[in-house]
Amino acid sequence: MEQKEDLVFPIEDALEMILMFDRGGKISYANAAARQKLGYESNLCGRNIWDIFPGSFSAGKDGFETECLIGKEHQNLLAYRKNLTCFPVEARIVKEDVCTGIYICMANDILEKEFLGREIDRIRQEAQQAMKVKSEFVANVTHELRTPVNGVLGNVRELLSGGTDEATEKSLRLVERCCDDMNKIINNILDFSKLEAGKFTLEPRKFHFRNMLDYVKANHINKITEKGLGFFMTVSPQIPEYVIGDELRIVQILNNLLSNAQKFTSWGKITMEAVRTAQVNDRIELFFIVSDTGIGIDTGDRDKLFQSFSQVDASISRKYGGTGLGLNICKQLVELMGGRIEVESEKNRGSTFSFSVWVGTCDSGEAALQQPDDVKGASLRMAAMEGPPEEGGENSENIRKYGTQENKENLKKTLSKLILSVEMENWEKAEMFVETIRQLTEEAPREVKRSALRLKMAIQKENYEKVTAEFKELNDFL
Numbered sequence: 001m002e003q004k005e006d007l008v009f010p011i012e013d014a015l016e017m018i019l020m021f022d023r024g025g026k027i028s029y030a031n032a033a034a035r036q037k038l039g040y041e042s043n044l045c046g047r048n049i050w051d052i053f054p055g056s057f058s059a060g061k062d063g064f065e066t067e068c069l070i071g072k073e074h075q076n077l078l079a080y081r082k083n084l085t086c087f088p089v090e091a092r093i094v095k096e097d098v099c100t101g102i103y104i105c106m107a108n109d110i111l112e113k114e115f116l117g118r119e120i121d122r123i124r125q126e127a128q129q130a131m132k133v134k135s136e137f138v139a140n141v142t143h144e145l146r147t148p149v150n151g152v153l154g155n156v157r158e159l160l161s162g163g164t165d166e167a168t169e170k171s172l173r174l175v176e177r178c179c180d181d182m183n184k185i186i187n188n189i190l191d192f193s194k195l196e197a198g199k200f201t202l203e204p205r206k207f208h209f210r211n212m213l214d215y216v217k218a219n220h221i222n223k224i225t226e227k228g229l230g231f232f233m234t235v236s237p238q239i240p241e242y243v244i245g246d247e248l249r250i251v252q253i254l255n256n257l258l259s260n261a262q263k264f265t266s267w268g269k270i271t272m273e274a275v276r277t278a279q280v281n282d283r284i285e286l287f288f289i290v291s292d293t294g295i296g297i298d299t300g301d302r303d304k305l306f307q308s309f310s311q312v313d314a315s316i317s318r319k320y321g322g323t324g325l326g327l328n329i330c331k332q333l334v335e336l337m338g339g340r341i342e343v344e345s346e347k348n349r350g351s352t353f354s355f356s357v358w359v360g361t362c363d364s365g366e367a368a369l370q371q372p373d374d375v376k377g378a379s380l381r382m383a384a385m386e387g388p389p390e391e392g393g394e395n396s397e398n399i400r401k402y403g404t405q406e407n408k409e410n411l412k413k414t415l416s417k418l419i420l421s422v423e424m425e426n427w428e429k430a431e432m433f434v435e436t437i438r439q440l441t442e443e444a445p446r447e448v449k450r451s452a453l454r455l456k457m458a459i460q461k462e463n464y465e466k467v468t469a470e471f472k473e474l475n476d477f478l
């Protein structure tokens with residue numbers, strides 16, 4: 001049968017193969033793509049559809065049994081060429097006209113797609129295998145390294161406990177410190193390779209939040225005080241006593257940020273703060289801030305910070321050491337805990353790293369959340385070196401729920417006192433007022449609370465421009 005000349009469809013040149021056939025299975029039209037792909041050139045009309053799809057269509061008593069194929073989206077069929085070779089297609093068959101009983105089959109050659117799919121699978125498998133080999137290698141090597149390092153460490157500690165002369169003790173302490181550093185690097189490499197391989201799992205459990213922070217503080221306080229730096233830690237009373245999360249990993253992030261703060265600061269102070277910024281059912285968002293008055297980071301270098309093996313420049317690694325893995329691991333851990341890590345910094349004025357994580361709450365830990373309003377506002381402060389700044393004229397009695405008229409008026413008053421202190425460069429007073437603002441915004445929505453926190457950081461840095469910008473933002477919220 002001749003190709004129907006009157007069927008001049010725009011589909012003639014479609015890339016898809018298009019075949020029309022009747023209830024008897026007889027093909028009445030095949031577009032150029034169908035003719036070319038099936039190798040029939042011009043003489044496809046008059047053939048039966050089961051010549052093309054012998055596995056899917058079969059001749060029945062009155063025509064063919066195709067109802068089960070009709071209307072379905074994308075069926076995978078095998079199309080046979082004239083030379084009886086075949087290729088996979090993704091086909092859709094529709095009934096064009098109920099009265100005439102004309103069917104249209106639209107099919108796409110998916111040989112290449114299947115081939116590419118198989119190639120992608122193969123490459124993915126190879127990459128996974130390579131990653132597995134790499135992870136196993138890293139795990140083995142780090143394990144092999146850890147054994148002798150711990151052997152050296154154990155012996156050094158034994159020698160130290162036995163008592164030695166001053167010079168030997170000094171050398172042994174140095175060896176001990178080197179072994180500790182080496183262990184830290186080994187642990188970082190292990191964590192990094194596990195995170196990269198997607199094999200890292202969090203281990204959440206109930207823990208005492210303030211004990212965890214005390215432990216972190218204890219880890220760093222000696223080194224910080226040895227350098228003559230001040231250390232302040234503030235924990236919002238809105239954080240329950242107990243939370244459910246991966247304590248070890250939160251400790252790891254804080255340890256990393258505090259080690260860096262200590263490493264890159266030679267005068268001034270380091271502050272650590274923890275607040276509750278949001279609650280959804282029994283999950284709360286904790287927001288941590290670690291701030292220092294150290295060497296700071298250039299704007300251009302900030303994006304590099306969270307990349308693996310990235311140190312701001314070679315002179316940093318020469319002077320301060322490190323692998324450049326710490327912040328990348330922190331970022332990945334924070335993201336696993338549903339949060340974000342950010343940095344604000346100014347060259348030679350200091351850096352502020354902040355991150356959020358989501359943790360669960362548990363019944364025994366609800367006590368802190370159920371405190372009366374006036375107690376909630378009184379921030380629990382723990383100062384390591386010197387006492388915290390004294391509370392200002394606004395005391396905890398003035399702390400009301402954020403939305404009340406009284407609270408907003410208090411806030412406005414305190415803000416204007418604060419900006420006055422800033423204008424007079426009385427930073428100590430400004431810090432006192434910003435603490436009151438922080439308390440007055442304890443119940444505020446997250447953006448307001450964060451804005452107050454940023455204002456506090458800017459004041460601690462004595463950064464006039466930033467303070468005025470943050471002041472404006474907070475003022476706009478009111």
Ligand code: ADP
Pocket residue numbers: 256260261264292294295296297305310311312313316317321322323324325326327328351
């Ligand atoms: P490292 O183990 O090398 O310290 P990190 O990933 O923790 O690796 O830090 C990467 C780099 O970020 C550091 O080498 C340093 O250049 C910069 N950096 C991190 N924290 C601070 C900070 N508090 N002050 C200044 N620079 C910092």
